[in-house]
Ligand SMILES: [Ca+2]
């Protein structure tokens with residue numbers, strides 16, 4: 001009954017104004033400016049994932065070998081085939097091997113792996129970063145509630161608490177966490193947002209709320225960020241969703257990340273404080289985050 005009512009409400013609100021549903025906390029259809037990519041930008045870097053393995057000269061996994069919320073990140077969960085990067089999420093009864101304990105165990109405080117949900121994060125930290133421009137990922141989202149995929153950016157300055165995001169900001173170009181959330185009509189929506197001044201008491205951030213993609217768990221969509229010294233502009237399929245400049249826009253180069261996370265804590269999956277989860281897959285099930293490309297552009 002509620003589901004029917006809210007779906008009807010969203011439909012009516014969208015006819016009146018595409019962004020009006022946000023007044024009620026509901027997702028909206030992207031309706032802002034068109035990107036005009038070729039007119040305004042020139043390609044500076046890309047990975048089309050055309051080979052048969054991850055390009056290790058660009059993407060790192062070893063600094064993100066760790067327990068991560070309700071699961072673990074491990075590079076074995078990353079593969080490249082048929083022109084796509086695939087980050088798989090799956091359950092293992094036996095912990096996967098930590099390839100880096102011996103090499104860097106004295107330097108990095110590795111969490112021990114346990115039985116549980118394994119996924120991965122890959123990053124260009126130390127190999128590629130850029131200031132300003134346009135950043136786009138074309139992908140199909142992993143089909144499970146209780147977890148989320150993301151295309152995001154970071155800079156070490158994110159941890160510097162100075163009341164500003166200008167020294168570095170985590171920019172979440174998209175995060176998917178609403179699969180199967182049909183009750184409120186969130187199912188095909190993603191969110192975008194920013195975080196700065198660390199992740200403790202000084203933490204600050206903002207979000208542009210939820211926006212619909214086109215059947216994103218079955219079909220490719222593009223998720224993009226335009227970034228200049230004045231604002232962040234987010235896009236889905238080349239149509240603007242929203243803008244942020246809260247706290248001051250990052251003026252420093254940022255590196256890229258692609259990741260999947262399982263809601264929970266200390267490697268145990270359960271519903272997190274945002275109400276995401278618990279993961280609804282059973283051991284033996286898998287979910288795939290499929291990425292056709294990552295492309296980076298600069299203003300002409
Ligand atoms: Ca700061």
Ligand SMILES: [Ca+2]
Pocket residue numbers: 048049050083084291292293
């Ligand atoms: Ca590709």
